[in-house]
Amino acid sequence: MTGRSPPDTRAAYRRFVPILTRWGDNDVYGHVNNVVYYAFFDTAVNQVLIEEGALDIARSPVIGLVVETGCRYFRSIAFPERVTAGIRVAHRGRSSVRYEVGLFREDDDTAAAQGHFVHVYVDRATQRPAPLPDVLRAVLEPLLV
Incomplete structure (x- = not known):
């Protein structure tokens, strides 16, 4: 049986987004609660998509x-530490994307946590899978690994 692979370094990611921890992110054990990490992932990816014009949360048809x-x-994060989310795209399909995110404490080069999520892109009205819009494909291109 082999041990689990070590955490990634910043060099493994293509884009970086700063995230501020908040007092309420800490749990009773004095560190950021595990569910907050998922919010960090979602925040970082959606911030990039919004900044690059690939997502209008109120009006995008897809x-x-x-x-x-x-x-x-790998390591705990706690308020008031600064966090940087590294983002990359591991897979871009016809209607889906696998985003991978590393969370880095302060100026650490090694991820404190790393995760992924898969988006399936759908037509907002019908909720049926839809091809990735051209503007989204263009934003994702430099993030592909």
Whole structure:
């Protein structure tokens, strides 16, 4: 049986988004609760998509729905530490994208946690799978690994 693979370094990611931890992110054990990491992933990816014009949360006719997610934890994060989310795209299909995110504490080069989620893009009105819009494909291109 082999041990689990070590955490990624910043060099494994293509884009970086700063995230501020909040007092309420800490749980009774004094560190950011595990469910908050998933919010960090979602925040970082959607921030990039919004900044790049690939997502208008109120009006985009095609939206991404999360169908799979996972996270591996290596070191605790706690308020008031600064966090940087590294983002990459591991797979881009016709109507789906696998985003991978590493969370880095302060100036650490090694991820404190890393995870993924898969978006299936659907027509907002019908909720049926839809091809990735051209603008989204263009935003994802430099994030592909």
